Amino acid sequence: MVKFGRTTVLNKKRGTFSIKKLPIPTPDSGKLVIKVEMCGVCGTDIHMWQGHEGIVVTFPAPLGHEVVGKIIALGEGVEFDNLGNAVKEGDRIVIIPLVTCGSCYACTVLQEPAKCLNASAYGHQSIETGFTGGYSEYLYTNIPNTGFLKTDIPPEIAVSLEPTSIAVSGMKRVKPKVGDTAVVQGAGAIGLCTMIVAKESGVSKIIMVGKRKMRLELAKEFGADLIIDIDEVKDPEKRIEIVKNETKNGLGVDLVFECAGIPSAFKEGLQYLRYGGKFCELGHFTDTGSIEINPCTDVCAKMATIVGSWSSLPDDFIRALQILELRKYPVEKMITHRLPLERLEDAFKAMAGDKMLDGTEIIKAVIAL
Incomplete structure (x- = not known):
């Protein structure tokens, strides 16, 4: 029997969010599916919702790129993360949202892969690609060579790896x-x-x-x-x-x-x-x-x-993870609001406005599942 999960979809710039049910995919070779634990609400997503120029998104779109979750299915050949750590179902991982081609002029000659001419990213694709945004119950790594890192730190800390x-x-x-x-x-x-x-x-x-x-x-x-x-x-x-x-x-x-x-x-x-x-x-x-x-x-x-500085790459994630795994800083205290999928738009409106939600100032809001 096909199982379904929920994802949020933004219909257009300055639009509204809705929740859509989609079939949970069986991962192809080289890909995986995670059950999302948390996704941070990023200010860049707010700006995209407001219609600011600078980042291209194909609407309707499932947004969200600060994603941490646990592996529920591995495609053939997926055995290690970007640090060479063996992975299995049940492991917590953080997705590296930007995926570059490694062969275009920007990647090879300019040595600026963050501006890859063929880049793809999670939280920036059309809903036609399925579970590819973090404001979802599941995320499917549909882009070949997607990077990810295994970690044992709690999701309340791991969700800050991308920023x-x-x-x-x-x-x-x-x-x-x-x-x-x-x-x-x-x-x-x-x-x-x-x-x-x-x-x-x-x-x-x-x-x-x-x-x-x-x-x-x-x-x-x-x-x-x-x-x-x-x-x-x-x-x-x-x-x-x-x-x-x-x-x-x-x-x-x-x-x-x-x-x-x-x-x-x-x-x-x-x-x-x-x-x-x-x-x-x-x-x-x-x-x-x-x-x-x-x-x-x-x-x-x-x-x-x-x-x-524009975006971040696997080596940036690896160095950032080494810092967070030190547990020297109260990173988890940044999270002031843990919200369900149904309240994503509330978070967007508050962050675009007076930064207040439910009577409390937002420092960091996350969608927690």
Whole structure:
């Protein structure tokens, strides 16, 4: 008898979610099926729902790419994860959502596989592909050579592997040095994960610039050395002054990570930098607007290095997993809301609005099954 499971489907940009029943597939050779335990609600999904440009999705679509679950069926030839760990039914794994071809110009010549010309990704496909989004009871790895990692850490921690891998990807581009001072802008999931990756990369002092008391309190637990609450320090010039006063000779910080996803934060972040400092943009995976900068005073006179980081790859996931498996940081505390499939749209609306749901501020919402 054919068994069925449920998945959520977004009908169009700025549309609505519905729940659809689909037959649970028998995996083909090289593929597998997992029973989803948790899927994190990502800000990029919110932006896609809002209709922002930057990421292509074929609607109607099952979204969700921060996926952890347990294997329920293995296709022929699936024996090991990306680290060479043997896998079997019942093992907990985390899916690496972006799958690259390894042979196109971007992958081979440019050495930038995150911009693979033939890339596919979970949470970005049409409903015609079946269980390929994480806001579902099941996920089927329909894309050949899908990466995944086996882990024994609880799903409440493992569900943050994808955002932590995003932080790792950015960190590799700016190459922190031991003893560096960094500013992290934005105390959401990406900002908090960036903090712990920066700490593990040798950054000695981290200044968190953000808002919302719950998030900033958690930033302290994650190791922030100084918190600047932008609701209390409303003047950007005053914030810049506070940051520079925390640095040698008042020149500014070595690194800035923009994780807020707000265009105005980009310009302000450049003012935090010392001469020769590095700025990493980690918060804009869809188009949220433009900001004016001065090429002379903001870039050339500062001798600033500005880098963008896009998505994450298997090696980023592997490094991120090594950090999470240390269990040094209270990553599970980021989860403030555990919701059923039926409340996915509630989470989207709240995260796109005042960040409040059921009377509590959202730091991280997950669909828990």
